[in-house]
Amino acid sequence: MDTRVSGQPFATVADVQNFTGTPDVSDACILVVDDIELNRLLIQVHLIEEGFRQIHFAVDGADALDKIKRLHPDLVILDLLMPKVDGFEVLERLSDMSLPHSPAVIVQTALSEQDERVRVFEMGATDLVTKPITPVELKARTRLHLENRFLLHGLRSYHERLNRDLLLARQMQEGLLPTAHQLDIIEARYGVRLQHAYVSSDELGGDFWGVQEIDDDRLFFHITDFAGHGITAALNTFRLHSTLMQQDHSMKSPANYLAQLNKHLCRLLNPGQFATMLCGVIDIRQNSITYASAASTTPLLGQLSTGNIQCGDPSGVPLGVIEDAVYEDRSLPFLPGHMLFLYSDALTESPDKDGVALMDEGLQSLMTNALRSQDGRNGKVEFLDDLMAAFDARVPRPLPDDLTAVSFQRL
Amino acid sequence: MDTRVSGQPFATVADVQNFTGTPDVSDACILVVDDIELNRLLIQVHLIEEGFRQIHFAVDGADALDKIKRLHPDLVILDLLMPKVDGFEVLERLSDMSLPHSPAVIVQTALSEQDERVRVFEMGATDLVTKPITPVELKARTRLHLENRFLLHGLRSYHERLNRDLLLARQMQEGLLPTAHQLDIIEARYGVRLQHAYVSSDELGGDFWGVQEIDDDRLFFHITDFAGHGITAALNTFRLHSTLMQQDHSMKSPANYLAQLNKHLCRLLNPGQFATMLCGVIDIRQNSITYASAASTTPLLGQLSTGNIQCGDPSGVPLGVIEDAVYEDRSLPFLPGHMLFLYSDALTESPDKDGVALMDEGLQSLMTNALRSQDGRNGKVEFLDDLMAAFDARVPRPLPDDLTAVSFQRL
Amino acid sequence: MHYEINNGGESLQATLSEKITFSDHDIFREMISTMLNDQTAQQVIDLSAVDFIDSAGLGMLLLARDEISKTNKTLVLKAPQGQVKRMFDVARFDTMFTIEH
């Protein structure tokens, strides 16, 4: 069975470590352009001494351009004064060619005129060495420019792969959230309008939220935040999401639900990892919200007309820390005109340009303003947009942590 | 409330993009060392023209060393011939100081002697410019070396953070696998010895496997592989692991189990994402294995004494693609002396140094050899170690995909 | 992986060669978007010159199936050989694709 498989398509930890060291450039392809054979030989000797193995030659500018096209050299050591096509013309044509990986060009010149040297740089040369060539200088510059190019090239492709992977992971993470279609159905069925905002501090985050229909009168909801962010937090959101997908959401007691989840997470999470969560049931027949909290943020219940705010109680042991943790069912009223607001701690803890965070008090005053500025015509309330705009005006990006905010408006 | 919070501790997509562009070096700290005031002023003018804003001066070598210690400059432009401490001594002392972030040094010299230029490079100068200084050259070299340093510095700290995050994620992923303690318990209770090997191609992978006790006679097992690898594959392993943790493993039919999981994964996975899985039940009373497969690798059942191998049937629709997929229960005998071998496709598909992969046939002959070379004394069979050693001798690292291998030996 | 697209009037045929693996994601996506932009009703991926496919490669074909199923076109996989055919058998691709041998 003779099946050939292509090599490593992905970046490894070893790759990453390579980037912080010095890349091996001995296999770099170098093109030496000089019309005088002795000069080409001398340069070759210096480059071989320095450990380079792939050295090619061109005898004039026309030959150089031809070989650049064919060999795709990493570096060209270019003489200026040559018959037929000279070095200046090579530089000019090179910049016209706009190759995807155009070579670095070290110009060797006997010209000591300021103007000529300026012109060489302006025409796109990477560097220049003065004739007669000092071997140590030629070697140092050749090595320097090649190492730069190799480093950048490896770096760029590593980051391209990584970015693609992170982008995909992020799309997967967005896929955990309720869709606009689901929210429309919920609004029509329960008269509860949900709006949400998400600002990522990072490629991947530890925040998510969800909502699920229980029966004709009741909606289950939760907002969850894994400590930290980045890949590890994201891994945890995925495992919790799968767990939630399989839980029975018909329960009467959010506190029991949290206690169950907590037991499950205690088996899964590493020490020091935990989640904060607030979950609850909106009951439109009872005009109430029953909720339980595991160290979440303070749930805020606002009144559209007055801007009055009632604070819920967020206290409770975080999930995944102690196995026998117990939680408490609490309740809030939920009548037409009420707005329940849930958010991750980035909203209250992100610093503004002076390093000052909103904290609970600041958020409540933003919320009061946002509630009061709604005229409520046709039920078109832009509460969340207004609140987030006030936050944006105050707090610069990037945020130190992911931000999730969800509002539940009883129509 | 005046609570100041520290800024962004984590790398963002924007950071990554920055590394592939050109870093802004205008805020770099540059120290110009020259005993002649006019020279210092001229260099200052050039640097200001080039947009640099933090330019400091030293009037001799002693002053230079003092300011390097205090200011931690990114770059030093160093004259050689100075009263008291000269440039050579500055270079020497600088390399003795071994600063954590020692500055780049561009030496300016009127010396045109080859030996002196060689000496300057050997003493650790990054580059040199010839006096009288060509402004365009000075500017180009200053910019070049600073951009290099900034790029590398940003890169290094980005990769440190990323590596830490990936390392933690990888530990979490290892935490999904059965522990040595669990395997000991299973061996004692069922007379089934499990050994396993894992080789990562990457920071994070899409492979995992598990085993779980059902009752006195029966063990549940699975081996699962998400297509692709990297962060996205890892996210999927975590969500599947959580799902498995909550499934009822007491079922009689592995085929039904796969059908159930498939439905669940169809709701979770993005198009093009899928998992292959083989799961089954070992029954030590019935001396049999019942299994079902969703496009997994061929399960191999070997006989320790003879080296004979019986191939199972791995065919079945991959998980997460079509919602109403059905699977088939199949069986294999499992008597003392039998060895069940499961593995991810990296074992058969990874290329050796000639680019040739083992494929099914090659693996079977390695397995036969490994089975025959066990003498079975005291039940100390090193089947998996021997098989992996034969694989290692043949296939170079890094592998193109993660490799998981698990053997189940009936004692 | 390499590919060539020919429009035979009644059907659009993409002829693939070499291997389809994890690293061919971009070129495969490029091929799919060319196929999606074409209005021919029957779209064929000829695999007769492909000598290896890995699980990521199977994923790309499933992605193609998903994308083309959203249009009014049909997708046919043609003439898988050797290892590719065995992978199709193992993953029961006959239950998900129209395969022409």
Place this chain on the structure above:
Amino acid sequence: MHYEINNGGESLQATLSEKITFSDHDIFREMISTMLNDQTAQQVIDLSAVDFIDSAGLGMLLLARDEISKTNKTLVLKAPQGQVKRMFDVARFDTMFTIEH
């Protein structure tokens, strides 16, 4: 975050100041390993000079709790103030730690 460790004979006290956030992971771990290497039975983390803690900071304290619980030492958190005290109240740290006010 900054810290200072003093051994008072009967107890080892780490006095923390400023903020404990996501970016202090390394310095915090360093402090914990110093504490673990010390044989004093009672280990105190004095928080009176800490003016802010985020959820990552709470995680570090939970990690310290976990590590120290594996030894025969006891851990006391001392004098949380302001925002730190409020975070402790919300996360019910009194049920997980000995807190000395």
